Amino acid sequence: MNARTVLVLLDTPATELRSPALEILTLARGLGRVEAVALEAPSLETLAQLGTYGVEHVRQAELALDDPEQRHRPPVVAAALARAVEVAGADVVLLTSSFVTKEVAAHLAHATGAGLVVDAVGVTATDDGHVVGAKTAFAGTWETECEVTTDVAVLTVRANAVVPAPAGTTVETQVAGFPVEPDAAATAVRTRSRAVHPTTGGRPDLAEAATVVAGGRGTDGDFGPVLDLADALGAAVGASRDAVFEGWFDEFVGQTGVSVAPRLYIGAGISGAPHHRGGMQSSQVVVAVNNDPECPLFEISDFAVVGDLADVLPQAAAAIRAHRQDGA
Amino acid sequence: MRIVVAVKYVPDIQSERGFADGRVERVPDDGTLNELDENALEAALSLVEALGEEERAASEVVALTVGGPDAAAAVRKAFQLGVDRGVLVSDDAIAGSDYAGTAAVLAAAVRRLEQDGPVDLVLAGMAALDGLGSVVPSFVAAELGRPHLAFADRLEVDAAAGTARATCDVGHVSEELEAPLPAVVSVSDHINQPRFPNFRLIMAARGKPVEQWSLADVGLDPSRVGEAGARTRTVRAEPRPERPEAEVVVDKGDGGTALAEFLIRNELV
Numbered sequence: 001m002n003a004r005t006v007l008v009l010l011d012t013p014a015t016e017l018r019s020p021a022l023e024i025l026t027l028a029r030g031l032g033r034v035e036a037v038a039l040e041a042p043s044l045e046t047l048a049q050l051g052t053y054g055v056e057h058v059r060q061a062e063l064a065l066d067d068p069e070q071r072h073r074p075p076v077v078a079a080a081l082a083r084a085v086e087v088a089g090a091d092v093v094l095l096t097s098s099f100v101t102k103e104v105a106a107h108l109a110h111a112t113g114a115g116l117v118v119d120a121v122g123v124t125a126t127d128d129g130h131v132v133g134a135k136t137a138f139a140g141t142w143e144t145e146c147e148v149t150t151d152v153a154v155l156t157v158r159a160n161a162v163v164p165a166p167a168g169t170t171v172e173t174q175v176a177g178f179p180v181e182p183d184a185a186a187t188a189v190r191t192r193s194r195a196v197h198p199t200t201g202g203r204p205d206l207a208e209a210a211t212v213v214a215g216g217r218g219t220d221g222d223f224g225p226v227l228d229l230a231d232a233l234g235a236a237v238g239a240s241r242d243a244v245f246e247g248w249f250d251e252f253v254g255q256t257g258v259s260v261a262p263r264l265y266i267g268a269g270i271s272g273a274p275h276h277r278g279g280m281q282s283s284q285v286v287v288a289v290n291n292d293p294e295c296p297l298f299e300i301s302d303f304a305v306v307g308d309l310a311d312v313l314p315q316a317a318a319a320i321r322a323h324r325q326d327g328a
Numbered sequence: 329m330r331i332v333v334a335v336k337y338v339p340d341i342q343s344e345r346g347f348a349d350g351r352v353e354r355v356p357d358d359g360t361l362n363e364l365d366e367n368a369l370e371a372a373l374s375l376v377e378a379l380g381e382e383e384r385a386a387s388e389v390v391a392l393t394v395g396g397p398d399a400a401a402a403v404r405k406a407f408q409l410g411v412d413r414g415v416l417v418s419d420d421a422i423a424g425s426d427y428a429g430t431a432a433v434l435a436a437a438v439r440r441l442e443q444d445g446p447v448d449l450v451l452a453g454m455a456a457l458d459g460l461g462s463v464v465p466s467f468v469a470a471e472l473g474r475p476h477l478a479f480a481d482r483l484e485v486d487a488a489a490g491t492a493r494a495t496c497d498v499g500h501v502s503e504e505l506e507a508p509l510p511a512v513v514s515v516s517d518h519i520n521q522p523r524f525p526n527f528r529l530i531m532a533a534r535g536k537p538v539e540q541w542s543l544a545d546v547g548l549d550p551s552r553v554g555e556a557g558a559r560t561r562t563v564r565a566e567p568r569p570e571r572p573e574a575e576v577v578v579d580k581g582d583g584g585t586a587l588a589e590f591l592i593r594n595e596l597v
């Protein structure tokens with residue numbers, strides 16, 4: 001039954017695989033035989049991780065490019081994946097879900113004629129072999145399933161869709177190169193500059209974190225209490241768009257910002273506008289702290305504190321630290 | 329300079345949104361121009377306004393939408409913001425299109441517009457607030473075989489040099505990219521502050537016709553679009569069970585402790 005070949009694009013092969021990549025490797029195993037695709041040489045750490053996830057083959061693209069910076073361009077990545085689909089005879093391609101991978105996925109689907117599902121929160125197959133992506137819609141208020149009717153399926157999968165689980169047995173992972181010659185259209189855009197800024201303060205990445213603490217206009221510019229609680233919880237920090245537009249923080253949660261679906265989301269001084277909710281409503285547990293008992297975020301919360309975040313958050317952070325110490 | 333702006337008619341984000349028979353339910357009059365496409369319209373209008381008088385007179389901004397008959401409202405809203413021309417591609421055969429089908433129609437309409445002269449830029453929003461796919465512009469670019477600058481926070485066009493330059497900031501990466509024209513650019517909501525329609529434009533918009541094109545008008549084979557051409561289909565759509573009502577604590581000096589206790593009790597710490 002598992003005659004399918006599933007390709008998984010590795011986002012960070014040169015360092016180590018992050019949770020979203022391990023999550024899609026886990027999902028891929030449920031669909032068929034898994035191979036990984038990398039655009040750079042995998043590190044020893046990555047190879048060891050792939051081994052524990054039961055992946056025997058990594059296909060590493062050897063890109064013929066005049067400008068090596070072009071390897072980041074979505075149409076170039078898509079060209080490599082399209083070639084990998086051909087050489088591996090693959091039926092499914094899984095990618096993590098971000099604005100960049102969605103662009104890759106669109107170019108890939110166009111090149112291969114594949115059906116595309118973006119932002120899946122689960123991937124399964126029907127009895128007659130079609131791949132199905134589970135999705136949420138309308139700010140997480142609806143659950144849908146989208147079936148791919150073509151031979152090749154491309155899906156981007158949101159972080160925290162599943163808990164990453166290594167395979168029962170560890171295998172030896174081999175790397176094999178395959179040549180890719182992106183065409184002129186794929187390399188038409190020139191990169192004049194490119195800068196990568198990692199998450200500040202050594203905190204988890206907002207898009208991937210299992211716990212998120214977000215601050216809004218109610219912080220009045222002081223993110224101190226938000227950072228304090230986040231650090232007590234080991235959480236990622238986010239904001240509302242208004243708080244980012246004010247210059248108080250650098251990343252916001254929402255439909256046009258980062259979509260998050262963590263185990264725990266805490267929103268402080270955030271009213272819960274539909275645009276914001278659209279990017280966090282799929283969180284498992286929602287906690288809100290707001291001095292307005294009528295704030296809309298309370299409507300979708302599991303736990304709500306009516307109060308001033310400047311008092312509530314530090315007290316909660318201290319209590320959590322005390323609890324941790326007791327436990328240790 | 330000729331710019332086509334792809335604008336989508338979507339259910340209002342404040343309205344009760346849902347599915348019927350696997351498709352987004354379109355409640356008459358509950359729709360609106362996708363807010364994020366206002367950023368694309370603003371970008372187009374301000375690019376043209378920055379040109380010299382002569383070039384400006386020779387320029388055109390066209391709003392283009394693919395949708396049902398209601399979607400003309402999105403084009404009328406674009407008229408109120410100041411676009412010169414508006415086209416709605418509507419055809420029974422388009423219903424049920426997926427991203428690829430929608431993009432094929434948009435691309436075919438751009439080609440049809442090119443019968444009246446070259447199109448330098450196709451602008452789009454970063455996402456449609458109904459499906460939040462953020463993929464249609466990439467498909468349109470691929471379909472037209474044109475370069476795509478995605479999620480531009482800043483856009484400069486040098487018509488003489490034939491280039492578009494954009495600054496894009498997604499994830500943890502900032503890039504400055506340059507594409508030869510003609511190109512496709514999707515803009516982020518950081519790029520500008522969309523204008524409000526003024527009285528003069530609202531009056532002028534009344535007289536502007538929304539051109540209606542069928543699939544045949546854009547020269548597209550019906551088998552490529554709609555349900556016939558779709559490579560995906562929604563097989564299940566159900567409202568998510570409502571969350572039980574929140575446990576509410578009013579802070580009387582121990583709200584933070586109560587919050588910590590809730591987290592500890594639910595093994596979230």
Ligand SMILES: Cc1cc2nc3c(=O)[nH]c(=O)nc-3n(C[C@H](O)[C@H](O)[C@H](O)COP(=O)(O)OP(=O)(O)OC[C@H]3O[C@@H](n4cnc5c(N)ncnc54)[C@H](O)[C@@H]3O)c2cc1C
Pocket residue numbers: 215216217218219239240241242243252253254255256257258268269270271272273274275276279289290291292295307308309310363364517
């Ligand atoms: C096209 C478009 C896209 C958008 N996309 C996004 C998006 O992706 N993400 C996003 O977040 N927004 C987005 N927005 C903006 C969104 O509509 C809201 O304006 C925004 O989310 C509001 O931010 P806020 O909750 O911080 O501010 P407000 O709505 O002003 O809420 C502040 C809250 O803080 C509370 N408060 C004040 N003081 C305190 C205190 N001391 N202690 C506790 N609570 C306090 C208030 O009661 C209030 O509820 C978008 C808007 C548009 C037009």
Ligand SMILES: Nc1ncnc2c1ncn2[C@@H]1O[C@H](COP(=O)(O)O)[C@@H](O)[C@H]1O
Pocket residue numbers: 333334335336337362364365368392393394395430434451452453454455456457459460461462463464465
């Ligand atoms: N049916 C449509 N008609 C016109 N433009 C569209 C349509 N669908 C998507 N677009 C454009 O593509 C952008 C991204 O849409 P999406 O990929 O659906 O999130 C939108 O902001 C529009 O600019």
